Amino acid sequence: MFEEMDEPAFPEFLAAFWEEKDWETSVQPNDDGTYLVAGDKESGTRGLIGVRPGKDTEIGASEVEQFAAFCDEKGVDVRVMATRGRFTTGARSAADAGDVHLLDPNELASSVRDEKATHLVDEYSTGGGGGSLFDGLPALPFPVSGGLPSGVPVVPVLVVVVVVLAAVFAGGTLASVVPFVGGGGAGDNPGVAVTALSLGDTDNATVVVAWDARQQDEIRTKAGQAYRPPENETFVVVQLAASTTTNSTAVLRGGRFALAVNGTNYGVQRLRNATGMLPIQVDATNETRAFAVFSVPEGTEAGTLVATAGDPGVRFEREHLAFQVE
Structure with a gap:
């Protein structure tokens, strides 16, 4: 087989x-x-x-x-x-x-x-x-x-597990072909400017993802858990609110998303014992909320939130959202 x-x-x-x-x-x-x-x-x-x-x-x-x-x-x-x-x-x-x-x-x-x-x-x-x-x-x-x-195999045991994904974009990086729109974040100091791109068929997408993003040097959840990025890095937090366009349910997993920065794709972090993160089950009756965290080099000015092609199809819509972390 x-x-x-x-x-x-x-x-x-x-x-x-x-x-x-x-x-x-x-x-x-x-x-x-x-x-x-x-x-x-x-x-x-x-x-x-x-x-x-x-x-x-x-x-x-x-x-x-x-x-x-x-x-x-x-x-x-x-x-x-x-x-x-x-x-x-x-x-x-x-x-x-x-x-x-x-x-x-x-x-x-x-x-x-x-x-x-x-x-x-x-x-x-x-x-x-x-x-x-x-x-x-x-x-x-x-x-x-x-x-x-x-x-x-070696896997370090840290509060934050850093995931860096190799870029394989043909004909240049995403950052070189995707325009950056807006300030990319909430508040007076949004930091890293972020835009979003779905690589799937957005016209026939079965999941609509409203999103907002901002830079943070520390993450504190509503449960009081605190996380900091590795040395010389900073967090980009993406707040998501997802719903389906059909009567069926769908599951969104962290492996479907990356943040493209200067030719490198950074994967979703796994914050141990944190709640409210991907994966989430999505349906048409209510918006399902979750947040994703990316750890990128300090000094990063812009990045692109990417959803890979696959099932379920994703369509991004930018909105101002209340964040689940401080």
């Missing part, structure tokens, strides 16, 4: 598979050809998939044990290792001991069929990825302290 999938597409497929089960995901490549798919749920559950995409890969007990130890150290709830190769008998014994779920091509194919997600296999097979903006993630822009065993 996965023979026609390029190696970099395999972890992207796994991330999409998790997203269909209401996970917020990001993909991190490592220098040794392995990948990490990190996932979070609104409930606070944290998941991690260690991926070896090679067809000729054989994963043994020691690598599974190292991965399980890493998950223990980082407080990961759902531990998965996936490969298009095979796991040894010793690896399966180690997985049972370390509460790690193993997915080889046969097991993954069964899961895909059970979840009726075969369309994702077609989407991410050769030439796949669904025309996504995001081909992959470069190394995270801060060091990770402490030694970890070779081949184990």
